[in-house]
Amino acid sequence: MTGRREADADVVVVGLGAWGAAALWQLARRGLSAIGVERYGLANTSGSSYGESRMFRTACLEHPGLVPLAQRSRALWRQLETETGAHLLDPTGAMLIGPPDGRIAGGALRAAREHDLDVRVLDRDALHRRCPAHQGLAAGDVAVVEPQGGLTLPERTIEAAVGAARASGARVLTDTLVTAVEHAGDGVAVHTAAGRVLHAAQAVLTPGPWLGRLLPGLPLEVVRMPTTWFTPDAPHERFALNRLPVFMREIDGGDVLWGHGTLPGRTELKLGLEDGGKHFRVVDPETPDRSVAPADWEVLADHLRWAVPGVGRAPSRALAGIYARTPDGQFVIGRPGRDPRVVVAGGCSSHGFKHSLGIGEVVADLVQGKEPAVPLGFTDPDRF
Ligand SMILES: Cc1cc2nc3c(=O)[nH]c(=O)nc-3n(C[C@H](O)[C@H](O)[C@H](O)COP(=O)(O)OP(=O)(O)OC[C@H]3O[C@@H](n4cnc5c(N)ncnc54)[C@H](O)[C@@H]3O)c2cc1C
Structure with missing residues (x-):
């Protein structure tokens, strides 16, 4: 995909909470070489995707445009369950x-x-x-x-998505803090605290509450x-x-x-x-x-x-x-400043778990330059 002989991967995904794990799964199953980098362990309690259960519903009172995303996420949850054998979504109402x-x-x-x-x-x-x-x-x-609403299981979903991504060839680095993501040549350089630099054509930033650290300027x-x-x-x-x-x-x-x-x-x-x-x-x-x-x-x-x-x-x-x-309670998903090398997905505003798997698919579409499966114009990072 990059044509850069020295690239470590097509894509580096920074942050493997629910959204990053979902993105890694989608990227890997499409055949892209992908590296996921997580500063702590998988399914940690430091960010937003923790606590054993999350509400799942498609009646999205936060924005009508989120309904198709939740519906798509439900289908992907079923797919992830089938792929991994894990039980991840309980439609208990x-x-x-x-x-x-x-x-x-x-x-x-x-x-x-x-x-x-x-x-x-x-x-x-x-x-x-x-x-x-x-x-x-x-x-x-x-x-x-x-x-058909009910409970989703955050830790198990992350573990299943990362496991499925690995099974499709993704590499995963845990306990690895990313300190900066920079343009380098015609791709990106992802710097870690340990001094390692990962080169890729594109970076996906899914660091949850830490997005403002890696991408200052967003009103988070x-x-x-x-x-x-x-x-x-x-x-x-x-x-x-x-x-x-x-x-x-x-x-x-x-x-x-x-x-x-x-x-x-x-x-x-x-x-x-x-x-x-x-x-x-x-x-x-x-x-x-x-x-x-x-x-x-x-x-x-x-x-x-x-x-x-x-x-x-x-x-x-x-x-x-x-x-x-975010100030409007909507997510931040897209290419900030139309950057062809960076896709962000963050600003979950405390209602984003149910959309994780759909967001992973949208992120993968954006990385591949495709029209996203679900239109999410209202989450454009440049809207502020
Ligand atoms: C108490 C609570 C209840 C909620 N209830 C619901 C609910 O019922 N239903 C619902 O749909 N949503 C709910 N939400 C929201 C939902 O949990 C979040 O939208 C979702 O978990 C966001 O996932 P994320 O991947 O964006 O962030 P996170 O889970 O925070 O993942 C980000 C990951 O990136 C890693 N990271 C950060 N910076 C770096 C770096 N520099 N280098 C490497 N790794 C990095 C972090 O360690 C973390 O693992 C709730 C949220 C909270 C807090």
Whole structure:
């Protein structure tokens, strides 16, 4: 592809979280020689793709243009499962709860209407019967239920995608920090902290919250967002995943509760808060403060006391992760400055896991100079 005799690969992928792993898989299976470089180990807890589970849904309230990307991702999840034998996506149903004209349920309804998605709507009483753990619902609240939504498994998905990429010939360097990506000749030079330089025709930058480090100038903020698990005061079937499927629930003041019931064989529920920029700190991704203190979960615990009572007063487990957000909440995917040698995919804005595999495919299309499988003009890095 490069015609450069000294090139180490056609493409170097920098960062093997969910998006980079997906890109590496797609590039390798198309026959490109690809090297994936990851500063930590695979499936680490330092970036955004950690914590055992992520919500999957195609009712994309964040942008109607994301619906086809989620649909494509679902097909690719099935393909990755078939290729690797791993179980990665559980269609246990997903619920978007709140006022029908609100951001969460209303946004899901808009996406469902526009794309003719298979969703059902439960009124408050029906929701309460189906999911008794949800209490304190407002009179007009509804649940938009996507039966084919559910849970994806972040660590296992990364391991499966990287494993499938390796099986197609990709090379992987872990514990290798990339310090700079520069133009060199008619390709790129990828510099590592250990002094190694990898030459390739193109670089794909998928370093998650660290994108601003490698590509300054994008308006990205890195947000520290704790993930918390709670153990119920007493075991009860209302907290099991089949009675409390993965959900987002808009409550008064614009806060959004999210989480899901206990997985088979487990005792903890995963519950968290999306705060619309109110409670969580903007941090430097190199020094985000990984310790978790009561200040991280007190607002959430206050909400849970009336909205999902009986799940314990304090988390039994917590992790402080980080993610990058953009001013418009949309991703950054494309060629910055129309650079023919660099493709970026970042700015996940905390809703990007469900799109990982579709994004990997779009990135591979861009690297090959093809029209992306799913049009994503609204994620152009040059839009700011
Ligand atoms: C608490 C929380 C809950 C979420 N819930 C959901 C959800 O339910 N559904 C959903 O769809 N999305 C959800 N998201 C968002 C989703 O997790 C992210 O969109 C997704 O994980 C982003 O993956 P990524 O590959 O872009 O970033 P990351 O997973 O952060 O991967 C980036 C990788 O690059 C590596 N790296 C960085 N810099 C370098 C460098 N210089 N050299 C080499 N390697 C480097 C990092 O070590 C890391 O492994 C949530 C996010 C958070 C934080």
